Amino acid sequence: xxxxxxxxxxxxxxxxxxxxxxxxxxxxxxxxxxxxxxxxxxxxxxxxxxxxxxxxxxxxxxxxxxxxxxxxxxxxxxxxxxxxxxxxxxxxxxxxxxxxxxxxxxxxxxxxxxxxxxxxxxxxxxxxxxxxxxxxxxxxxxxxxxxxxxxxxxxxxxxxxxxxxxxxxxxxxxxxxxxxxxxxxxxxxxxxxxxxxxxxxxxxxxxxxxxxxxxxxxxxxxxxxxxxxxxxxxxxxxxxxxxxxxxxxxxxxxxxxxxxxxxxxxxxxxxxxxxxxxxxxxxxxxxxxxxxxxxxxxxxxxxxxxxxxxxxxxxxxxxxxxxxxxxxxxxxxxxxxxxxxxxxxxx
Numbered sequence: 001x002x003x004x005x006x007x008x009x010x011x012x013x014x015x016x017x018x019x020x021x022x023x024x025x026x027x028x029x030x031x032x033x034x035x036x037x038x039x040x041x042x043x044x045x046x047x048x049x050x051x052x053x054x055x056x057x058x059x060x061x062x063x064x065x066x067x068x069x070x071x072x073x074x075x076x077x078x079x080x081x082x083x084x085x086x087x088x089x090x091x092x093x094x095x096x097x098x099x100x101x102x103x104x105x106x107x108x109x110x111x112x113x114x115x116x117x118x119x120x121x122x123x124x125x126x127x128x129x130x131x132x133x134x135x136x137x138x139x140x141x142x143x144x145x146x147x148x149x150x151x152x153x154x155x156x157x158x159x160x161x162x163x164x165x166x167x168x169x170x171x172x173x174x175x176x177x178x179x180x181x182x183x184x185x186x187x188x189x190x191x192x193x194x195x196x197x198x199x200x201x202x203x204x205x206x207x208x209x210x211x212x213x214x215x216x217x218x219x220x221x222x223x224x225x226x227x228x229x230x231x232x233x234x235x236x237x238x239x240x241x242x243x244x245x246x247x248x249x250x251x252x253x254x255x256x257x258x259x260x261x262x263x264x265x266x267x268x269x270x271x272x273x274x275x276x277x278x279x280x281x282x283x284x285x286x287x288x289x290x291x292x293x294x295x296x297x298x299x300x301x302x303x304x305x306x307x308x309x310x311x312x313x314x315x316x317x318x319x320x321x322x323x324x325x326x327x328x329x330x331x332x333x334x335x336x337x338x339x340x341x342x343x344x345x346x347x
Contacts (some may be wrong), residue, residue, distance in 0.1 A: 001041075003004075004083060005191075007238070013049075017166070017274075020100060025335060031294070032125070032144055040074045041148055044050070048083065048108075049079040049080065049108045049109065049297050049300065049303055050079070050081075050106075050107055050108050051074065051079055051080070051081050051082070051107065051108060051109040051187075052070055052081075052082050052084065052102040052107040052109070052110055052112070053066075053067070053070045053081060053082065053083045053084070053103050053110075053111040053112075053115065053295065053296065054083075054095060054098050054099060054111070054113070055067065055084070055085040055113045055114045055138075056085065056086070056089045056095065056101065056113045056114070056115035056138065056139075057085045057086055057087065057088050057089045057091070057115070057295070058083070058084075058085035059088055059089075060086065060087075060213070060240075060241075060242050060268070060270075061241065061242075061268035061269040061270045061271075061312075062116065062240065062241060062242070062266045062286075063085055063113075063288075064268075064269040064347065065115065065268050065269065065288040065289050065292070065338070065342070066137070066138070066288045066289070067083045067085075067289055067292060068289060068290035068291035068292065068342045068346075068347050069288065069289035069290060069291060069292030069295075069296075069341070069345070069346045069347035070083055070111065070296045071083065071292075071295065071346065072293060072341065072344055072345040073292070073293040073294075073295075073296035073297050074296055075344075075345070076344065077294070077296070077297065077300050078177075078199070079300055081296055082107075084098045084102075086097075087096065087114070088214075089115045089180070089181060089184075089212070089213050090115070090119065090181060091115070092115055092116040092119050092211060093117055094118075094142050095114065095120065096119075096120055096123050097146075099120070099123050099124065099127060100117050100123065102127075102217060103126075103127045103130065103132065103174060104305040105134065106294075108123075108128055108132070108133075108327050109132045109133045109134070109135075109136060109298060109299040109300070109302065109303055110128075110132055110133070110160070110299070111134075111135045111136075111143050111292075111295035111299055112124060112134065112135070112136055112147075113136070113137045113138040113139060113261065113274070114136065114138070114141060114304070114319065115139070115181075116183070116184070116185070117139050117140065117141045117142055117185050118142055118183075120141070121141055121142055121143045121146055122143075124141055124143075124144055124146045124147060124167045125145065125146035125268065127145055127312075128146050128148070132343070133148055133149040133299050133302035133303055134146070134148055135147065135148060135150075135151060135295045135298045135299045136148050136149070136150045136151070136152075137150070137151050137187050137291050137292070137295040138152045138186060138291060139151075139152070139153050139184065139186040139292075140152070140176060140185055141305075142185075145287055147297075147317075148302055148308055148317070149298050149302070149308060149311060149314065149317055149319060150317060150318045150319070151289065151291060151294045151295050151298055151318075151319040151321055152291055152319075152320075152321055153286045153291070153320070153321055153323050154194055154239060154320055154323075155185075155186050155189035155190045155193065155323065156190070156193040157187040157193060157323075158190065158284050158286065158323035159189060159190040159191065159192065159193025159194040159195075159196075159197065159265070159284070160193035160194070160195065160196050160197040160240075161193075161197060161325060162190075162193070162194055162197060162202075162237065162263060162265060162282075162322065162325065163193060163194040163195065163196065163197020163198040163200075163201070163203070163237070163285040164197040164198075164201050164283070164285075165282060165325050166198060166202065166203060166235050166237060166261075166263055166282075167198050167200075167201030167202055167203035168201060169198065169281075169282070170203070170234055170235060170261065172202070172204075172234075173198070173203035173204065173233035173235050174203070174204050174206055174229070174232050174233055174234045175198055175203055175206065175233075175234070175236070175237055175241070175320055176203065176206050176207045176209070176225045176229070176233060176234065176235070176236055176237070176244050177194055177195070177204070177207075177208035177209075177237050177238070177245075178208075178209060178210075178211050178221050178225075178236060178237070178238045178239070178246075178247055179191045179209070179211070179238070179239045180211075180212060180213040180239050180240055180243070181209050181210060181212050181213065182192075182210045182280050187210075187213075187239045187240075190239040190265060191239060192209055192264070194237055194239075195208070203235075204323060205232065206225075206229055207225065207229075208343065209221050209224075209225070211238075211243050211246065213239075213240045213242055213243060214242065214243070214244065214246070215242045215245050215246040215249075215274075215275035215295060217243075217246070218238060218242070218245075218246025218250075219229055219244035219246040219247070219249050219250045220250075221237055221247075222246065222249075222250035222251065222255070223249070223250045223254070224245040226250065226254050226256065226260070227250070232261070233259075233260055234259065234260060234261065235260065235261050235262075236251065236260060236261075236263070237262075237263045237264075237265075237292055238262070238263070238264045238265060239265050240264070240265055240266050241264045241265065241266040241267070241268050241270050241271030241274075241280075242270065242347055243264070243281065244262055244263070244264025244265070244271055244274065244280050244283070245264075245270055245271070245279075245280070247262045247264075248262045248279045250273060252279070254288065261281040262279070262280050262281055262282075262316065263280070263281055263282050263283070264280050264282075264283045264284075265283065265284045265286065266283065266284075266285070266286050266288065267283055267284070267285020267286055267287065267288065267334070267338075268288060268325070269335070269339070269342075271283045272326070272331050272334060272336070274336060275326065275327070275328045275331035276331050276332055278328065280325045281300070281327075281328065282325060282326065282328070283324070283325075283326045283331070284324075284325055284326075284339075285309065285323060285324045285326045285334065286321075286323055286325065287321045287324070289324070289338060289341050289342075290321045291321045294319060294321055298311055298319065
């Protein structure tokens, strides 16, 4: 590590990241997440590394779960981890500025979840070209030369599994999809997978509309869908838990909980709590904690000279962090395990 980088690491080692965690009821509270640090011996002498993790936002349970996984990995490996995120998943310029700032401040490694991979590709490539080990998580970057490793879910396969689950769960299902930001590779893949999973198993897709991963927007979009399709509609499938919570609010307000089931995607606390409370019916859990954790672990491996081909679980340049369909019957166990890990990370 250069002297400049060492000074920067000392300056930011105690930094706190503040975010908002909102549940299905719409309430929120400020949460502080400490930068992760630990003994240098745990990382084989790499304790002076500073890794900057930049998520798509820090305004939801999902991204706080990614954040917690990254922090716990830093604690386990004895490196400093600083987690940042823009105001929301549409704030591409904010995320770009955070990447540029991390590079100019001398970070040793980058873990990035790009909210608009196409728009951010050149910025990520510029950082990587300066010799900074770069791991992409959650959403694939279109330029594979711009980073070292991608760690995340196969969103198409996970979406396809969720679509198939809905089709098998309901005879002659009539579904709508409420999806994240138009143009987002993640939500495109999930939407396409859900669509194919539905149609391959005999279900009907009535419509798909964006709500930008925003709970309040999802309420409005779902209300419109219920008005448009009336008694024909049997399933609302969302491509994030926040939108799943919003969709259920609209279904409950319409009094059609017995007719319309809500299925969501992410596996974060608000979605799990909603299932435990008998609201959301099932959730495709994307393993966000493992994604943040794995991103930091891979970055440390790269800093320690491990070749990409020798990274654990690598297939080309990709590490698949997996997915799991969670039902109301399994939600409590999954929730308890997730929160045990969040507690370890200081949340």
